[in-house]
Amino acid sequence: MSTYTAVKTWFSPTGGTKKAVDIFCDGLGLPVKEIDFTVMGNREKTEEFTHKELFIASVPVYAGRIPPIENLYKNVKGNNTPCIIVACYGNRHYDDTIAQLKNILDERGFICIGAIACIIPHIYSDKLGKGRPNDKDEEIIKAFAEKINGKLESGELSEISVPGNPMPEPKPVKMIKTWIEGLCNFCGLCAESCPVGAINRETMFIDNNVCINCMRCSKVCPREARSFEAEHIKLKLEQNFLKPREIECFL
Incomplete structure (x- = not known):
C-alpha cells in the first residue's frame, strides 16, 4: 500500500x-x-x-x-x-x-x-x-x-x-464579450469569481488586457447578463473536430 x-x-x-x-x-x-x-x-x-x-x-x-x-x-x-x-x-x-x-x-x-x-x-x-x-x-x-x-x-x-x-509562443484568442446592463443586478458574483480579477466590481467592465476568455463569468451569472461571441471559432471547430x-x- x-x-x-x-x-x-x-x-x-x-x-x-x-x-x-x-x-x-x-x-x-x-x-x-x-x-x-x-x-x-x-x-x-x-x-x-x-x-x-x-x-x-x-x-x-x-x-x-x-x-x-x-x-x-x-x-x-x-x-x-x-x-x-x-x-x-x-x-x-x-x-x-x-x-x-x-x-x-x-x-x-x-x-x-x-x-x-x-x-x-x-x-x-x-x-x-x-x-x-x-x-x-x-x-x-x-x-x-x-x-x-x-x-x-x-x-x-x-x-x-x-x-x-x-x-511555445503565446496564442491569443480574440472574442467579443457582451454585458447586458439591463439584465445585470450588480450582484458582483462574476467579479468575485473571475480567476484573474479582470472585472471591475464597481463598473462591471472587463479589462480585455487581463481577461483570459475562460467564460467563468458567463457560467456563474444567475441572470445570463454576460456572454461571449465565439461563433467564428465554434464553426471552425465543429467543421473539423467533431469526431x-x-x-x-x-x-
Whole structure:
C-alpha cells in the first residue's frame, strides 16, 4: 500500500477539468489534500511539497497551451516530488500543453512520472466533448490512476517523455464579450469569481488586457447578463473536430 499523500490542484473555471481530476483521484485511493488554483489568492501563496507527496497539476487547454496566467504553478516548490499532469481539452488537441506544464514543474523541483490528456466539453461549442468524461473515460482514467499507484509502490519514479514544445509562443484568442446592463443586478458574483480579477466590481467592465476568455463569468451569472461571441471559432471547430478523440496516457 502506498504511503503517499496526493495533492490535488486544479485550475477549472467552468468545472470540466475539476471533474476529470476528481475521477483520477478517486482511482488513486490515496489521502488527498486539495488546492483550487482557480482562486487567485491560492495561486499567490508559496507552497512547498515533499518527496512523499504526489503532486497533481490539472489544467484546461487554451489554444493548445496552458491558461495564459503568469503565476500558474510558479509559486509551488517540489523536493524531488513526483507529479502527474492532467490536461483537459475540448476534443480538438492538447498540442503543447503537457510539455509546457511539465517544463514549468521540472524547473520547480518536481519529477513528472505520468500525464494524461482527457476530453471535456469545449467551452465554445456545445457539441465538442459533449458528455465527456463518459463511463468509458472514467474506466480509462481510473486504470491510469492504478498504474500510477503501482509506480509509487514500486519506487520506480522515472521521469516520462511527452510530446510538444515546452516553451511555445503565446496564442491569443480574440472574442467579443457582451454585458447586458439591463439584465445585470450588480450582484458582483462574476467579479468575485473571475480567476484573474479582470472585472471591475464597481463598473462591471472587463479589462480585455487581463481577461483570459475562460467564460467563468458567463457560467456563474444567475441572470445570463454576460456572454461571449465565439461563433467564428465554434464553426471552425465543429467543421473539423467533431469526431470523438480518445484519452491519451503517458507513463
